[in-house]
Amino acid sequence: MAGGPGTRLWPLSRKDRPKQLLRLIGGRSLLREAFDRLRPILPPEDIYVVALADHAAAIAAELPELPRGNIIGEPMPRDTAAAIALSAALLHRRNAETIMGVFTADHLIRPAERFAQIVRRGYEAAAEHAEALVTFGVRPTEPHTGMGYVQRGEAIGPGLWRVKSFREKPDLTAARQYVAAGDCYWNSGMFVWRTRTILAQISRHLPATHAAATRLAAAWDMPEGPSLAAGLYATLQKISIDYAVMEKAEQVLVLEMPVEWLDVGSWTALPAALGRDARGDTRAAPRTIAIGGGGNILVSESDHLIATIGVNDLVVIHSPDATLICRKDQAQQIKDLVAELEKQYGERYS
Amino acid sequence: MAGGPGTRLWPLSRKDRPKQLLRLIGGRSLLREAFDRLRPILPPEDIYVVALADHAAAIAAELPELPRGNIIGEPMPRDTAAAIALSAALLHRRNAETIMGVFTADHLIRPAERFAQIVRRGYEAAAEHAEALVTFGVRPTEPHTGMGYVQRGEAIGPGLWRVKSFREKPDLTAARQYVAAGDCYWNSGMFVWRTRTILAQISRHLPATHAAATRLAAAWDMPEGPSLAAGLYATLQKISIDYAVMEKAEQVLVLEMPVEWLDVGSWTALPAALGRDARGDTRAAPRTIAIGGGGNILVSESDHLIATIGVNDLVVIHSPDATLICRKDQAQQIKDLVAELEKQYGERYS
Numbered sequence: 001m002a003g004g005p006g007t008r009l010w011p012l013s014r015k016d017r018p019k020q021l022l023r024l025i026g027g028r029s030l031l032r033e034a035f036d037r038l039r040p041i042l043p044p045e046d047i048y049v050v051a052l053a054d055h056a057a058a059i060a061a062e063l064p065e066l067p068r069g070n071i072i073g074e075p076m077p078r079d080t081a082a083a084i085a086l087s088a089a090l091l092h093r094r095n096a097e098t099i100m101g102v103f104t105a106d107h108l109i110r111p112a113e114r115f116a117q118i119v120r121r122g123y124e125a126a127a128e129h130a131e132a133l134v135t136f137g138v139r140p141t142e143p144h145t146g147m148g149y150v151q152r153g154e155a156i157g158p159g160l161w162r163v164k165s166f167r168e169k170p171d172l173t174a175a176r177q178y179v180a181a182g183d184c185y186w187n188s189g190m191f192v193w194r195t196r197t198i199l200a201q202i203s204r205h206l207p208a209t210h211a212a213a214t215r216l217a218a219a220w221d222m223p224e225g226p227s228l229a230a231g232l233y234a235t236l237q238k239i240s241i242d243y244a245v246m247e248k249a250e251q252v253l254v255l256e257m258p259v260e261w262l263d264v265g266s267w268t269a270l271p272a273a274l275g276r277d278a279r280g281d282t283r284a285a286p287r288t289i290a291i292g293g294g295g296n297i298l299v300s301e302s303d304h305l306i307a308t309i310g311v312n313d314l315v316v317i318h319s320p321d322a323t324l325i326c327r328k329d330q331a332q333q334i335k336d337l338v339a340e341l342e343k344q345y346g347e348r349y350s
Numbered sequence: 351m352a353g354g355p356g357t358r359l360w361p362l363s364r365k366d367r368p369k370q371l372l373r374l375i376g377g378r379s380l381l382r383e384a385f386d387r388l389r390p391i392l393p394p395e396d397i398y399v400v401a402l403a404d405h406a407a408a409i410a411a412e413l414p415e416l417p418r419g420n421i422i423g424e425p426m427p428r429d430t431a432a433a434i435a436l437s438a439a440l441l442h443r444r445n446a447e448t449i450m451g452v453f454t455a456d457h458l459i460r461p462a463e464r465f466a467q468i469v470r471r472g473y474e475a476a477a478e479h480a481e482a483l484v485t486f487g488v489r490p491t492e493p494h495t496g497m498g499y500v501q502r503g504e505a506i507g508p509g510l511w512r513v514k515s516f517r518e519k520p521d522l523t524a525a526r527q528y529v530a531a532g533d534c535y536w537n538s539g540m541f542v543w544r545t546r547t548i549l550a551q552i553s554r555h556l557p558a559t560h561a562a563a564t565r566l567a568a569a570w571d572m573p574e575g576p577s578l579a580a581g582l583y584a585t586l587q588k589i590s591i592d593y594a595v596m597e598k599a600e601q602v603l604v605l606e607m608p609v610e611w612l613d614v615g616s617w618t619a620l621p622a623a624l625g626r627d628a629r630g631d632t633r634a635a636p637r638t639i640a641i642g643g644g645g646n647i648l649v650s651e652s653d654h655l656i657a658t659i660g661v662n663d664l665v666v667i668h669s670p671d672a673t674l675i676c677r678k679d680q681a682q683q684i685k686d687l688v689a690e691l692e693k694q695y696g697e698r699y700s
Contacts, residue, residue, distance in 0.1 A: 011655075011657065287695070289687065289690060289691055289694060289695075291680075291683050291686060291687050291690070292680065292683075293677075303671075304671055304672065304673065305361075305671060305672035305673070305691075305695075305699050306672075306673050306675070307361065307672060307673065307674045307675070307676075307687055307691070308674075308675050308676070309674070309675070309676035309677060309680050309681070309683050309684065309687060310676065310677035310679075310680035310683070311664065311675050311676070311677055314661065314675065316673070316675055318673055321653075321654055321655060322654065322655035322656075322657060323654065323655070323656050323657065323666070323668055323673055324657045324658075324659070325656070325657070325658050325659070325661050325664065325666055325675055326657075326658070326659035326660065326661070327643075327659060327660035327661055329660075330641075330642065330659050330660035331659070333641050333642075333659050333660070334659065336641060337639065337641050337657055337659060340639060340641070341639055341655075341657070344639060345637070345639075345655075349655050
């Protein structure tokens with residue numbers, strides 16, 4: 001899954017250039033990282049990317065090894081339930097025995113070897129437990145209210161448990177309890193399941209989406225596919241797979257994934273992903289120079305120089321047509337800024 | 351005079367693009383402002399620009415009305431004594447009765463009408479007092495140690511005095527005394543004199559520069575001119591006309607120039623020149639957007655957007671290949687930064 005607008009990574013992330021394509025990690029994009037993470041497990045022809053159709057050309061350029069037909073282009077953003085329903089329906093038509101993994105392109109995951117090892121075990125678990133939805137659980141490091149929490153129950157294998165409860169985005173009190181409990185994981189947003197099984201669950205909990213996805217998959221390669229897609233997709237409920245299915249499904253398993261798992265969805269997440277230099281600055285910019293100050297996050301994808309004198313705890317992002325200077329502790333206001341931008345300048349900078 | 355490197359206005363000002371050509375004042379350059387200030391008094395063919403030869407093409411482009419031969423190109427920077435000696439020698443060869451005004455292009459001067467009125471009186475004073483060097487004095491507003499101070503003596507006309515003493519860049523104690531005294535002006539760096547008179551003074555106080563300027567003026571339009579200029583200019587003492595001549599000359603007059611006179615030689619001078627918006631920001635950028643914060647100086651010559659969230663008292667300058675983010679109270683360190691830049695990146699950004 002490589003959808004999502006990435007507004008919190010403005011001004012690098014734009015409507016026509018999603019965050020997954022930003023080359024923030026040593027000059028590599030998150031999409032490239034995600035693709036390469038899966039390559040030890042899967043050949044390119046078994047990897048599919050579901051994303052906005054508008055981004056298909058950029059994705060193809062970023063992943064030349066990926067067969068062009070493996071990019072599943074959504075006409076518009078409709079959250080993860082729709083993206084997963086469409087993908088599952090398409091894969092299921094090609095082979096009704098498919099075991100399908102769902103992986104996000106928003107995170108840095110280290111070490112890659114351990115990720116591959118756990119994902120392999122996920123495929124094995126989904127093969128063995130045909131009716132189960134297998135999710136990967138990451139140990140929570142803080143009571144984050146933006147996450148989904150998975151409470152494990154009965155152990156059924158090494159690092160594998162039945163899920164007792166699944167709670168998306170709890171309040172802070174609940175999140176603290178989950179973290180303290182010791183038997184809870186963050187839902188990583190990554191799953192493995194038979195296409196048959198997830199489609200049955202979607203059919204039960206989100207029947208309109210299931211019907212649309214099935215109809216769309218049948219017409220996908222036909223001339224009327226694109227116009228049908230645009231019409232049908234617009235009617236779909238915008239809801240995540242977590243709310244729509246995972247919270248309600250009965251047979252959910254959780255496989256512990258003991259990796260470093262970093263959401264790179266906001267600028268303030270970069271220091272954890274990229275580290276800090278001697279003055280405490282985090283730099284994803286080939287050319288910087290500083291006198292005094294520190295604790296800044298400095299980003300440019302080009303050799304545009306960022307020079308700082310005496311400034312502390314700022315986010316400074318250079319893009320070809322816009323520069324953002326933001327206090328680190330006010331970075332959550334970037335969304336408001338982008339909304340305001342559209343009022344003032346239309347789509348010019350968004 | 352439109353020389354000077356303008357390091358304090360980095361990253362907009364560069365070796366190949368001096369501060370006089372920056373379009374900071376409502377999209378107009380300081381050079382254009384200076385030229386237009388003189389136009390009510392002088393026709394274009396009587397206006398000369400002395401500047402680095404390397405900048406001649408850019409100056410010609412900025413002032414298309416100026417005859418191309420009126421750009422006096424210096425092979426290298428040698429401070430104001432050399433620039434004035436060369437200009438005076440050239441003008442003197444063309445007409446030995448010339449009265450020459452010297453005007454800087456570093457300042458904003460308002461209102462332009464009063465400037466023109468006082469300059470006219472300067473020319474009259476120089477015509478009447480053939481042996482005098484006439485300087486324009488501006489009322490000091492603070493005990494600035496980077497200025498020259500002119501103490502007036504005997505009054506010899508409306509707003510016109512003999513100069514009792516001339517003191518370039520005093521220490522703070524002396525500067526305070528000059529400001530408190532009430533009979534002192536800042537030397538504006540603008541003068542009027544007969545070419546005959548200033549050349550005699552240069553000959554007396556800076557004989558080598560006088561000899562070189564005379565020799566150069568004679569060869570200026572000849573084929574060997576440029577190579578002679580390069581060789582001779584390199585040998586000249588780098589000294590200002592203030593130290594070399596004005597402090598020592600006996601017949602100096604000062605004409606009070608009651609104008610608003612703003613040095614636009616550093617970023618922190620911009621608020622006085624351009625004003626502040628409702629949040630206290632000073633903007634010389636067509637496209638800005640802000641949430642919270644204020645008291646910033648935001649500059650871009652292009653439609654590159656500068657977006658700020660919650661930041662206060664910063665200097666943010668966008669140029670095509672470098673961005674500066676600097677605390678306002680540390681802007682004097684820009685020179686150090688440029689020096690450090692050259693160590694790290696050579697001439698790439700300087």
